[in-house]
Amino acid sequence: MADRPSIIVTGCSSGIGAYSARALKRDGWRVFATVRREEDRASLEADGIETFLMDYTQAESIERLVAEVLARTGGQLDALFNNGAYGQAGAVEDLPVEALRLQLETNVIGWHDLTRRVVPVMRAQRHGRIVQCSSILGIVPYRWRGAYNASKFALEGLTLTLRMELAGTGIGVSLIEPGPIASRFTANALASVERHIDVENSVHREEYARQLRRLRGESGPARGKLGPEAVYAALKQALTAKSPKPHYIVTQPAKQGVLLKKLLPAALFYRIIGRLG
Numbered sequence: 682m683a684d685r686p687s688i689i690v691t692g693c694s695s696g697i698g699a700y701s702a703r704a705l706k707r708d709g710w711r712v713f714a715t716v717r718r719e720e721d722r723a724s725l726e727a728d729g730i731e732t733f734l735m736d737y738t739q740a741e742s743i744e745r746l747v748a749e750v751l752a753r754t755g756g757q758l759d760a761l762f763n764n765g766a767y768g769q770a771g772a773v774e775d776l777p778v779e780a781l782r783l784q785l786e787t788n789v790i791g792w793h794d795l796t797r798r799v800v801p802v803m804r805a806q807r808h809g810r811i812v813q814c815s816s817i818l819g820i821v822p823y824r825w826r827g828a829y830n831a832s833k834f835a836l837e838g839l840t841l842t843l844r845m846e847l848a849g850t851g852i853g854v855s856l857i858e859p860g861p862i863a864s865r866f867t868a869n870a871l872a873s874v875e876r877h878i879d880v881e882n883s884v885h886r887e888e889y890a891r892q893l894r895r896l897r898g899e900s901g902p903a904r905g906k907l908g909p910e911a912v913y914a915a916l917k918q919a920l921t922a923k924s925p926k927p928h929y930i931v932t933q934p935a936k937q938g939v940l941l942k943k944l945l946p947a948a949l950f951y952r953i954i955g956r957l958g
């Protein structure tokens with residue numbers, strides 16, 4: 682093994698990725714961080730982080746990323762943290778097919794492409810960690826977030842299957858399930874509504890007024906919101922525990938959602954969840 686363990690972290694321009702890249706560097710990792718815009722590289726590079734341009738919707742950028750990282754490490758990679766994503770907000774009946782396609786392309790297909798490219802490397806070296814930043818919305822669906830729920834539910838299915846298929850190879854696979862975390866996530870979700878949802882002509886027009894206030898941060902902080910360091914604590918466990926868990930649940934609201942889903946009959950559970958969000 683190299684003197685420092687190596688990791689690819691995606692979506693490092695803001696939020697959880699930006700925090701985790703720096704925290705990993707501080708904790709002794711060699712960090713390969715991805716962003717989509719050239720101008721987002723400098724501040725990471727200034728902190729000693731090696732940066733790459735990668736967009737999950739551009740397959741060639743994923744291929745290039747892996748080739749360049751492996752060229753720098755001599756063909757080794759200890760860990761991958763798939764993190765870069767966005768939330769397409771909007772009622773399911775208002776979602777143009779293109780908006781759903783782009784959500785799945787970004788949050789699922791791109792992650793799958795990158796993951797598939799690192800598995801053979803980890804198999805050959807007989808160790809590795811793959812950590813997926815999922816969401817409580819990959820376990821408990823909320824209204825007005827159908828596309829995002831669908832992307833994270835799909836991610837859960839793929840990741841848990843991969844975990845079972847990689848048992849005994851030395852490669853650990855985990856999902857982190859955050860509840861509300863302070864980042865640019867809601868601002869980016871707002872942009873996704875403005876881009877794809879015809880709010881004025883929707884039967885849910887009045888509900889959108891409330892949703893848009895929430896996404897603009899005008900209805901106050903979400904209950905139980907934590908900073909990205911809470912996700913980093915889970916990431917660290919998933920990367921370093923001898924036996925990493927399948928799920929790391931982060932924030933009280935996320936823990937409560939998982940517990941209620943376990944305890945309540947389904948019809949009652951979805952009636953309660955259907956009043957939230």
Ligand SMILES: NC(=O)c1ccc[n+]([C@@H]2O[C@H](COP(=O)([O-])OP(=O)(O)OC[C@H]3O[C@@H](n4cnc5c(N)ncnc54)[C@H](OP(=O)(O)O)[C@@H]3O)[C@@H](O)[C@H]2O)c1
Pocket residue numbers: 691692693694695696697698716717718735736737738763764765766767787814815816817858859860861862863864865866867869
């Ligand atoms: N914040 C929350 O409440 C919360 C809760 C549960 C789960 N999560 C998950 O946490 C992860 C990180 O989100 P965050 O909260 O840190 O939000 P964020 O501040 O919006 O960061 C998202 C990152 O993903 C990148 N990204 C977006 N589309 C991409 C694409 N096509 N290819 C590559 N990167 C892309 C963004 O880059 P640009 O700046 O270029 O757009 C940005 O760097 C996501 O997987 C999200 O689903 C967040």
